[in-house]
Amino acid sequence: MNILVINCGSSSLKYQLIDSKTEAVLAKGLCERIGIDGSLLTHQPAGKDKVKIETPMPNHTVAVKLVIEALTNTVHGVISSLDEIGAVGHRVVHGGEQFATSVIINETVMKAIEECNDLAPLHNPANLIGINSCKEIMPNVPMVAVFDTAFHQTMPEKAYLYGLPYEYYEKYKVRRYGFHGTSHDYVSDRAAQILGKKRTDLKIIVCHLGNGASVSAVDHGKCVDTSMGLTPLEGLIMGTRSGDIDPAICDFICQKEHLSPAEMNNILNKKSGVFGMSGVSSDFRDIEAAADEGNKLAQAALDAFYYRVAKYIGAYTAAMNGIDIIAFTAGVGENNQVGRKEICAYLGYLGTELDVDRNNVRGEERIISKEGSKVTLMAIPTNEELAIARQTLALVQS
Ligand code: AMP
Secondary structure: OEEEEEEEOOOOEEEEEEEOOOOEEEEEEEEEOOOOOOOEEEEEEOOOOOEEEEOOOOOHHHHHHHHHHHHHOOOOOOOOOHHHEEEEEEEEOOOOOOOOOOEEOOHHHHHHHHHOHHHOOOOHHHHHHHHHHHHHHOOOOOEEEEEOOHHHHHOOHHHHOOOOOHHHHHHHOOOOOOOOHHHHHHHHHHHHHHOOOOHHHOEEEEEEEOOOEEEEEEEOOEEEEEOOOOOOOOOOOOOOOOOOOOOHHHHHHHHHHOOOHHHHHHHHHHOOHHHHHHOOOOOHHHHHHHHHOOOHHHHHHHHHHHHHHHHHHHHHHHHHOOOOEEEEEHHHHHHOHHHHHHHHOOOHHHOOOEOOOOOOOOOOOEEOEOOOOOOEEEEOOOOHHHHHHHHHHHHHHO
16 A cells, blocks of 8 residues: 655645555655745655656645645656555644544544644644645545654653643643654664564663754653653754753843743744854754864854753663663764764763764664673664554554
8 A cells, every 4th residue: 555644834745655565665755835935846756856846836735736746647656546545644743642642534633633733833733734635635545643742642740740830731731742753663663673672671762863853761662751842842952942941041031132932932943952052053064064163152062962962861761770772863863973972972871882883874774882882872764754654554454
């Protein structure tokens, strides 16, 4: 069965068509600037040339139509008709406390996703638009929602409650949810498989280090803590997000700079992180290049980023009373050997021994610790789309 995986943003739509039998990506692409002038569809069929189609996309339904046209096109298509799409898997950012697993989408599920809009106002409404557009064009194709938050729903109360008046949890469900769950689930599972062990026998820390970054503690197969919170702003220092700060800083800066809470929120999400610290870029490659050329702020941003990751690893080792595997994933985690080395330099007390030669790897699954290291260090490329396709298949076949 071919499964279409959709990741819908407010003005974008990413897709992959995956053959569930071989798990091959038949085609993938991106619609950009939906609802804005200059809409663009970039379509990459496997084994053929990339196609760029510039055409108006006033809304997501038009974008989905164009994606289907691209997939079924006689020249750059990969299937002959819509009938060859057996199911659609949708990435949904926030499932609140209602969804601890992926689900088949029906009216009740749609309503429940909508109820989580408050918790992810930038993401969930866009995800729903994507679902509605697909339903309009493929009314008879089963659809599945895969939530970024679901994997973290196993966290115990002590990990998800904030030190706030309990009424905010009761009234507004203010608590830690965590994000990147599909990636943490996939990578922790792969880590165990690569070692030929069961995830349920292991204590694993996954470091998802991309533009957005988070760490999770996966104890015997279940997530027991994670660094992102009510929103994806908490935790690590990220590309443009601050991660953990003293909450009193917000009021302090608002008063000094005459900012509204919304403006402050925007600064914390879009102008902070290694971008705000370095003033160079949110891209780690640019920051590294600047640091290599002697830019002290760039070096300071990188140092703070690595240090924060190492602190979380220490905290989660304590939370699980031990650690068997530390797995690095996402853009920086998969590709940046310097970053992994800098982080691992803090971890000698755990008995970790990074192998410099093995660590010289990019975008490939590999054990990067020395033989005999007390903790196994790994680089594992994440594959959220494949994870979504697998979960979609499991649900539509059940
Ligand atoms: P992601 O959000 O997972 O796509 O990750 C994006 C981040 O990964 C960007 O900051 C990139 O600079 C970083 N990244 C990707 N490839 C490399 C690389 N080869 N070396 C260092 N950073 C990289």
